[in-house]
Amino acid sequence: MSLWSEIWFLLGKEVKLEWRQRHALSGILLYVLSTVFIVFISFQQISPQLWNVLFWIIMLFASINAVVKSFVQESGNRQLYYYQLANPLAILLSKTLYNILLLLLLGGLNAAALLLVAGNPLEDPGLFVLAVVLGSIGFSVTFTFIAAIAAKTSNSSTMMTILGFPVIIPVLLVLVNLSAHSIGLLQGSMIRDDIIMLAGIDLLLLGLGLVLFPMLWRE
Amino acid sequence: MKKNWWKILGPLLVLYSFGMGLLTPLKTGISDIRPQFISAGDTVKMEVTGYNSFYKAAEGQLRAWLKLDQEHALAAQAIEVKDDRHLVLHFVLPPHLPQDADQADASLLIDSPVDGAHVYPGGIRISQKKTNVAPGSGAAWNAPIEKLHEKDAITFPFRNILGETIRNTYYHVPMWFAMFLLFIGALVHSINFLRRKDLKNDRWAAALTTTGLVFGAMGLATGAMWATYTWGEPWSGDVKQNMTAIGLLIYGAYFVLRFAIEDPERKARISAVYNIFAFSTLIPLLYVIPKLTDSLHPGAGGNIAFGSEDLDNTMRLVFYPAIIGWTLIGLWASQLLYRMNTLREKLLWGH
Secondary structure (H helix, E strand, O other), X not given: OOHHHHHXXXXXXXXXXXXXXXXXXXXXXXXXXXXXXXHHHHHOOOOHHHHHHHHHHHHHHHHHHHHHHHOOOOOHHHHHHHHHHOOHHHHHHHHHHHHHHHHHHHHHHHHHHHHHHHOOOOOOHHHHHHHHHHHHHHHHHHHHHHHHHHOOOOOHHHHHHHHHHHHHHHHHHHHHHHHHXXXXXXXXXXXXXXXXXXXXXXXXXXXXXXXXXXXXXXX | OOOOHHHHHHHHHHHHHHHHHHHOOEOOEEEXXXXXXXXXOOEEEEEEXXXXXXXXXXXXXXXXXXXXXXXXXEEOOEEEEEEOOEEEEEEEOOOOOOOOOOEEEEEEEEEOOOOOOEEEEEEXXXXXXXXXXXXXXXXXXXXXXXXXXXXXXXXXXXXXOOHHHXXXXXXXXXXXXXXXXXXXXXXXXXHHHHHHOOHHHHHHHHHHHHHHHHHHHHHHHHHHHXXXXXXXXXXXXXXXXXXXXXXXXXXXHHHHHHHOOOOHHHHHHHHHHHHHHHHHHHHHHHHHHHHHOOOOOOOOOOOOOOOOOOOOHHHHHHHHHHHHHHHHHHHHHHHHHHHHHHHHHHHHHOO
């Protein structure tokens, strides 16, 4: 099997697995909804600036919770089985792709819920959607690789936060900046620089993941 | 002795950088001028505060100019010396500036046979009411600046705002160099571990990363001290400060990761992978992002780099030995850590 068909097949497996255990998916979706609701109840009035920051903070915590199970939900024996069948790159890429889809869903839900309860501050929805897409890719690329490391430790969800947060800060800073442009909080022609920087960080992290994952995978 | 010469060299170089870096005086400079806002056509009494200056000794031989650009300067009419550090300069400003503009920035240049020539760069604003001046009205700005004195002494440059804190160049900057070199060493050992699976490489990588992190923390601390006196507060939200803090957090997680894995081989492999990952994220954090955004640091965000102007040859004489010295001390400390951990493993596992 070529790498692409392997990735495609494994992606299908991830989706099927998620669909069979719907409690995980519905759990994380409920997590987003209830966080938005808690935030709304605590703040009552949400200014555009706060809207922007809250969106990304909720997104950050929801993503870390959604991605952490990538490598721990399947048992060690089954991982060994995959290792004999599939290329490690296909495994990493299929999980990353699956997490991108999952985070896009989370981002959409998060935005919809915030728009519903806190009003619509968006001036350039296209740019905001672009920020969410780039953000989902960045979060997914980073956290999937970090989840692979954290899965090797005894306390993977704590390790996920400790390892993941410092690495994600630069991505998060650019994202907050980019979506602040879409809300009209920032003016100027820095948008292109932000997008290039974000794409650059995403590519760097993806490249690192691809190079290092095969060494991590092997037991 | 033949094998351990570098352990003596390191502390010696650091001691040298302490002695030379703290004892060498700064060049004569001008720390304050008032008034700084003057108008064309006025007669101005300008009070000047010198730094490390000996004006009494040079009384009668002092000269001073207000310098607009390479061709236009105005000499002081009279110079009163109050004491070694205070002068009063009398300028009679011509009614017009040579430029056809509302205002111009001038530098003050003082020449003394005792202290040498020193300058207050660009801090004096001269305004003129009438624009649209006739050509040739700047003819009075024609004082020649010539026969300037040079002082023959070993000194460090004087920079306004920086003042004496310029010496921190020898303590703050070498911390980063040492940290970076130690991290590179750790990176090489991590890569070698993944290639050869020798636990020695892992112990070296851990020891070098530990020392590197200590140097990083000291770099952050010396930087915060420096920032208190030059930028106003220890944490100014400068992008390089923030990114460095993130970088150190990423490296800090390396140790948490090591604690979280029991099996030595697995611990070594995972932490080697993470170490390569951490180093690769450090480069964009410290050297790419700060260059793209606004920063207070030199060499970032469009600021001039710490180049020939700020780092003169006398400073290089202290700066480079300090880098070498601190790096050698870092290597020594890492070696001790490595040996300690090797012995501990031996006690634990008996081999």
